[in-house]
Amino acid sequence: MALSEDVEIHEVSDLTEFSDEARIRKKILQSKGTVCEIVCYEPGQHTVLHQHPLQDEIFYVVEGNGKITFEDRDDIAVKPCSVVFVPHGIQHGIAANDTDRLVVMFTKGPGVSGKAAKGFMLGD
Numbered sequence: 336m337a338l339s340e341d342v343e344i345h346e347v348s349d350l351t352e353f354s355d356e357a358r359i360r361k362k363i364l365q366s367k368g369t370v371c372e373i374v375c376y377e378p379g380q381h382t383v384l385h386q387h388p389l390q391d392e393i394f395y396v397v398e399g400n401g402k403i404t405f406e407d408r409d410d411i412a413v414k415p416c417s418v419v420f421v422p423h424g425i426q427h428g429i430a431a432n433d434t435d436r437l438v439v440m441f442t443k444g445p446g447v448s449g450k451a452a453k454g455f456m457l458g459d
Contacts, residue, residue: 381430399437
């Protein structure tokens with residue numbers, strides 16, 4: 336995906352798609368500063384625990400109910416319009432509950448990783 340360099344508009348409802356086989360993840364936009372994606376989960380589907388060494392992440396629940404899971408702290412229950420901030424370096428995952436589909440939009444920053452991110456963060 337090319338870096339977003341102009342004003343963009345996207346309708347999350349047009350991107351929402353589900354599969355019984357696995358969660359569906361779609362990139363909405365990416366710039367030097369941010370990455371924005373949606374993930375659509377059928378009941379019981381999840382994303383495994385992982386961490387981002389350089390990126391903070393903000394989750395926004397578009398629809399459904401589930402939880403943000405953590406390795407070293409209590410889970411956080413989420414519902415439509417919940418916003419959860421996870422700082423970089425924190426192990427986290429996400430899971431739909433057993434009865435609801437879950438649609439989550441997340442934004443991570445910086446958007447570009449590796450050498451480019453270091454330059455961006457240092458203001459080069």
